[in-house]
Amino acid sequence: MLKYLRILFYFSLIATPLLAQAVTKVAGIDVSGSCSLDGQSMKLNGAGIRSKYFIKIYVGVLCLEHPAHDPATILAASGAKRMQMNMLYKEVDAEKITEGWTEGFRTNLDKATFSRLEPRLKQFNTLFPALHKGDVVNMDYLPGRGTGLVINGKSLGVIEGEDFFNALLQVWIGRHPADKSLKKGLLGK
Template sequence: MLLIGLLPALVAAKTLEGVDLPEQVPVEGRNLVLNGAGIREKFFFDIYVAALYLPARMSDAARILQTDQPWRVTMNFLYSEVDKKKLDDGWEEGFEENVPSAGLTALRERLEQFKAMFPTLHKGDEAVLTYLPGKGVSVTIRGEQKGVVPGADFARALLSVWLGKEPVTGKLKKGIAGRPLRRKIK
């Protein structure tokens, strides 16, 4: 009976900056678990809440990047407007900082395909990036499927934007890698 009473608490969503983050998300017939979440900040502004979902929790960023496994990153935008050009520049910078130049050359066409899927985003918009081995990274924005970018190499490079040696921010890397944050997830 005690376990039945605790069940709702075990499956309840967490909240970060008003964004509900479910403990699990269904992906292709299996559940991915919330690994961690954090806030992308720039110049003291909160831009978006990012959450990483994996088959099992892992806290080693290098190991997460090396493991060819399904994952999902959700980006829930907090800032009033993030212009498409700024998004494109951010993706470009993230890839340049974390992918060797030879690898970036091999990814260039797919990176352009990926960037083309993103419009200007506004507060309340959600982008969902889901990687499935053998299929690629699917991009869903505001609930609309935009396309799939193939390749485990692309997926690893994309995830390195948050978990690589030069992540978008160290705090965000720490948060999605499942380490404690300055702002508590409720």
């Protein structure tokens, strides 16, 4: 019996680093370096693929200062956060993107919260161009600054308020996510 326990122990020492490295690529996209943000130390919380009708649209990556597997914990946490989209599909026009944000906010927020955030959502929507395969979209929350939108390294604007970023995160990890499989991936499950 002791011999088998030793074998299991040694196997766990070997397997643990392999498991830790297991989530460095998703659909060929390296997600390991997605978490550097203005010198803020963040960690990869999870990643997954957003699909629609079996078509891979993008790889989503969630980075947090303190990784968590529960949406309520993530939304309640203060500190820097990043939601990243690595586009896989050839082109998604701006209208489709902004329709997705609006629908995601509507389905995950109560009417009063949606009404309060709607002007900032409209401002956020005006920042989006069409997205193409290979584009990298970072939506970064920095305390005191708001939600910054950066596409392919170019800053396109900032939307005020942590409440806005948390509403945006609910598009992916809320009660009615855009993609349930992606939600599980972002939560590290």
